[in-house]
Amino acid sequence: MTDDRFAARVKATVAGNFDCSPGPYQDFEGRYRFFADLTLGLVELMEVRPGSRVLDVGCGNGVSARVLCENHRCLVVGVDLSAGMIADGRRRLADLDVRLLVGDGEHLGEVVGDERFDCVMYNAALFVFPDPARALAAAAAVLDPGGAIGFSFYPELVGPDGDDLFVTGYERIGAPLPKKRVITTFEDAFRALADRCVEVRRGTWERPFDSALLADFFSIPAQSASLFPRLDIDARRDLARRLFTGLADFDGRGIIRCRLAAGRVAARGGAS
Numbered sequence: 001m002t003d004d005r006f007a008a009r010v011k012a013t014v015a016g017n018f019d020c021s022p023g024p025y026q027d028f029e030g031r032y033r034f035f036a037d038l039t040l041g042l043v044e045l046m047e048v049r050p051g052s053r054v055l056d057v058g059c060g061n062g063v064s065a066r067v068l069c070e071n072h073r074c075l076v077v078g079v080d081l082s083a084g085m086i087a088d089g090r091r092r093l094a095d096l097d098v099r100l101l102v103g104d105g106e107h108l109g110e111v112v113g114d115e116r117f118d119c120v121m122y123n124a125a126l127f128v129f130p131d132p133a134r135a136l137a138a139a140a141a142v143l144d145p146g147g148a149i150g151f152s153f154y155p156e157l158v159g160p161d162g163d164d165l166f167v168t169g170y171e172r173i174g175a176p177l178p179k180k181r182v183i184t185t186f187e188d189a190f191r192a193l194a195d196r197c198v199e200v201r202r203g204t205w206e207r208p209f210d211s212a213l214l215a216d217f218f219s220i221p222a223q224s225a226s227l228f229p230r231l232d233i234d235a236r237r238d239l240a241r242r243l244f245t246g247l248a249d250f251d252g253r254g255i256i257r258c259r260l261a262a263g264r265v266a267a268r269g270g271a272s
């Protein structure tokens with residue numbers, strides 16, 4: 001399969017999975033404030049200033065956009081492949097001055113035209129982009145000189161001895177580990193960021209391991225697709241629940257960790 005055909009297939013699958021996820025996604029977020037808290041971690045690493053113009057790529061139904069508006073008075077434009085998530089976000093954010101647009105984050109120029117931003121962020125989104133170098137080139141092109149790019153990544157589950165609790169969980173239910181849980185790895189995304197930016201840095205965001213949170217998180221149709229890609233939605237949800245219920249003995253002892261990264265494109269004249 002060519003790279004372009006692979007990318008088109010990934011995007012169609014991602015859009016389809018998220019189109020049937022807004023309800024469960026919001027139920028989960030309402031219960032745990034997971035993506036909102038993760039946004040705060042990313043905002044800190046990116047050093048987003050109050051009042052910044054932020055392009056939120058892979059914005060989903062606008063969780064980060066609300067945080068950015070309410071906590072940091074930012075002017076936010078959100079872009080997402082999923083028309084279902086955008087429609088849900090427009091309803092939820094009707095009280096805020098935010099624009100949410102359907103579009104492909106790899107082709108930001110087609111979505112935002114000549115508009116320029118101080119920051120481009122990807123909260124829990126870049127790992128499903130097939131080509132991070134292309135995505136971050138598109139981000140750099142819509143930033144003003146000195147603007148920031150940042151992303152947060154797919155959750156890692158770390159046991160008290162540093163074990164990967166995904167591996168433990170699959171062993172316990174006797175299911176094969178999927179070949180990959182993300183389309184793009186953190187290291188590939190980080191390399192693409194370092195190619196575009198100066199002042200590149202890494203960070204982490206953590207919260208205590210919580211099997212009930214994870215069972216709910218991976219019951220969202222789009223999230224369970226990364227764990228059991230070949231199964232239908234109901235089978236995926238049931239297996240995800242078994243997987244995390246079987247890890248309840250790690251509650252409060254392990255951690256849920258998301259890696260973060262941020263950098264700045266060069267300021268005018270090349271100075272950082």
Ligand SMILES: C[S@@+](CC[C@H](N)C(=O)[O-])C[C@H]1O[C@@H](n2cnc3c(N)ncnc32)[C@H](O)[C@@H]1O
Nearest residue numbers: 018035058059060063080081082104105123125
């Ligand atoms: C896990 S959700 C995160 C949503 C949001 N950032 C949040 O924090 O709640 C990932 C989002 O990335 C979007 N996405 C994936 N690939 C994309 C692309 N190429 N362009 C735009 N959005 C994309 C998906 O449709 C999905 O809504």
